[in-house]
Amino acid sequence: QRQMCIRDRIDSEDGLVFVAATYDDTELKTGASPTSPPQPVATSGVELEPMGKGSRVLVLGWSRRMPDVLGQLEHALGEPWSVDVLSAVDPQQRLADIAEHGVSLERTVLKHTVGDLTVPENLAKMEPGKYDRVFLVASDWPVTGDAADARTISTYIALTGLLEGNAAPPHMLVELAYEGNVELVDAGRTEVVVSPRVLSRLLARVVLRPQLSFVIDEVFGQGSTQLRFAGVRSERSRSFGELAAELRSRRIVVLGLRRGGLGGELLLAPNPELLVDCTGKDALIVLDDGDVRETTGAA
Numbered sequence: 001q002r003q004m005c006i007r008d009r010i011d012s013e014d015g016l017v018f019v020a021a022t023y024d025d026t027e028l029k030t031g032a033s034p035t036s037p038p039q040p041v042a043t044s045g046v047e048l049e050p051m052g053k054g055s056r057v058l059v060l061g062w063s064r065r066m067p068d069v070l071g072q073l074e075h076a077l078g079e080p081w082s083v084d085v086l087s088a089v090d091p092q093q094r095l096a097d098i099a100e101h102g103v104s105l106e107r108t109v110l111k112h113t114v115g116d117l118t119v120p121e122n123l124a125k126m127e128p129g130k131y132d133r134v135f136l137v138a139s140d141w142p143v144t145g146d147a148a149d150a151r152t153i154s155t156y157i158a159l160t161g162l163l164e165g166n167a168a169p170p171h172m173l174v175e176l177a178y179e180g181n182v183e184l185v186d187a188g189r190t191e192v193v194v195s196p197r198v199l200s201r202l203l204a205r206v207v208l209r210p211q212l213s214f215v216i217d218e219v220f221g222q223g224s225t226q227l228r229f230a231g232v233r234s235e236r237s238r239s240f241g242e243l244a245a246e247l248r249s250r251r252i253v254v255l256g257l258r259r260g261g262l263g264g265e266l267l268l269a270p271n272p273e274l275l276v277d278c279t280g281k282d283a284l285i286v287l288d289d290g291d292v293r294e295t296t297g298a299a
Contacts, residue, residue, distance in 0.1 A: 017215055046238070046246050048286065049231035055081045058128055058170070060117050060155055061137030062087035062094055065195070067101035069135075073108055080107040086126055087137075088116050117155040120162070129163055131170045138175040138195060149181045156185060187263030219287065229258055230286050234278040241272025243284065256285040 010016070018026040057073070059066070062085065073081045085094065091112035098105070115122035128134055136156055139148045156174055163169045172190045176182060179194045202220075206213045219227055232243060244254040256268035261281040267274070268285070276282050 015211060045235050046243065047233045048247070048252070048284070049233070055079050056131045056133070057081060057083045058126060058131040058134045059083060059085040059137060060087070060123070060134065060159070061139055061152070062089040062097075063137050063140040064097060065140070066094075066137060067098045067103045070098065070105060070108060070110070071101065071103040074103070074105055080109065082109045082111075084111045084113065084126065084131075086113045086115050086117065086122065088114065090114070118151060118158075120158045123155070123158055123162060128159060128170065129166050133171045133173070134159065136172070136174045138177045146178055146181075148177045152176060153181065153184050156190075160186070189262060191262060225287065225289050227255075227285075227287050229283040231281070231283050232276060232278050236278070237275055238278060239272060240270050240274045240276055243276060244272070247284075247286070250288075252286050252288040254284050254286050258283045258285060 066085075070083065073083065087094070091114065094112060113126065115125075117123070136152050136159070138152055152174065156172075159172070169189075174185050174190055174192050176185075176192060176194050177196060179197055182192050182194065185192050202216055206216065219225055232238075234243075238246075240254070240257060247254055256266060257270055257274070257276060259265040259267065259282055264281070266285070276284070
């Protein structure tokens with residue numbers, strides 16, 4: 001797809017994607033000439049933290065969703081990924097799943113290990129402390145989400161015990177099947193995603209507005225477009241609206257704000273006058289393109 005520049009003209013057949021708090025906010029305001037070129041926005045003094053570095057990933061578990069995750073890593077910018085997978089699923093079945101999803105891994109180095117995740121000795125053999133990221137996958141073979149989460153949480157508890165005292169523990173992401181179990185994970189040190197909740201909300205949006213399917217495929221599919229948390233650094237305090245306006249010229253869309261570190265309050269499309277802590281743990285929720293970020297000088 002051709003990436004649009006902020007100064008591109010919009011044709012009658014083009015479609016606009018609005019990110020707003022209410023439908024009323026999407027109404028176009030009159031007053032400015034539609035042919036007037038947008039004024040350049042100064043971007044000096046504002047830098048976003050780069051995406052997390054480190055390409056060594058430990059995957060604990062396996063599901064039918066993993067081939068798509070690996071495909072996304074394959075297309076991510078930066079250095080090639082080294083992914084080690086520990087699961088009781090036969091490696092031949094894993095390879096068959098990858099092939100069935102049409103995923104080709106050329107830059108990603110993938111290593112398979114067989115073992116039961118609930119056995120702490122198997123986790124210890126993988127030496128999780130040497131990885132940059134650890135991903136606990138929700139199994140899709142148990143009958144209920146609670147059964148899948150029981151295995152995931154028991155693995156999580158054993159993993160946190162192994163990493164106790166680690167000066168630089170890996171970034172951890174835990175996938176759960178039931179929203180009620182989120183409170184069992186330490187949100188201050190671990191990111192959590194409840195896959196059924198995410199999928200149900202995306203499907204509901206597409207049912208109501210089928211045109212959004214293209215947007216969802218672009219944001220969450222394979223490619224350089226990234227939806228991420230990004231800390232912001234500036235020499236002075238700035239409002240959310242000011243930051244959004246300054247970053248817009250870099251083709252970075254600011255969707256919201258996370259107060260504090262992991263587990264902090266999420267604010268989507270907040271009041272533009274809301275002050276952002278540019279020296280603390282506040283992080284913007286941004287949508288950007290990796291190729292553009294590197295060529296424009298943005299972090």
